[in-house]
Amino acid sequence: MKLKKKISTLQVLNNRSDECLFSPNPIVSQKRKELIIEQTLDQDRYFTSHKAMIASRDLCCRVFFDIHKYDSLVTPLAIQLNLVEFVELFDSKQ
Numbered sequence: 001m002k003l004k005k006k007i008s009t010l011q012v013l014n015n016r017s018d019e020c021l022f023s024p025n026p027i028v029s030q031k032r033k034e035l036i037i038e039q040t041l042d043q044d045r046y047f048t049s050h051k052a053m054i055a056s057r058d059l060c061c062r063v064f065f066d067i068h069k070y071d072s073l074v075t076p077l078a079i080q081l082n083l084v085e086f087v088e089l090f091d092s093k094q
């Protein structure tokens with residue numbers, strides 16, 4: 001197990017992306033979507049936004065956070081410790 005010296009925050013996308021898994025027409029099938037969410041919760045992880053993944057950033061999907069923040073282990077912990085940070089996918093400098 002790798003130990004991080006610096007405390008990192010849980011970064012959550014500020015807005016739902018237009019390719020969100022939780023959108024009415026997600027890019028995967030309904031079954032696949034349920035499986036992904038189930039696996040994510042089973043592993044007590046959070047779901048990384050697809051858009052963020054493409055941009056090589058590890059940002060929690062906003063809708064996952066809103067719906068499942070108390071269903072996983074890592075998200076309630078981050079909330080409890082005040083380590084949640086809402087961020088834009090691309091900062092405005094670009």
Ligand SMILES: [Zn+2]
Pocket residue numbers: 016017019020021022049050061062063064
């Ligand atoms: Zn999303």
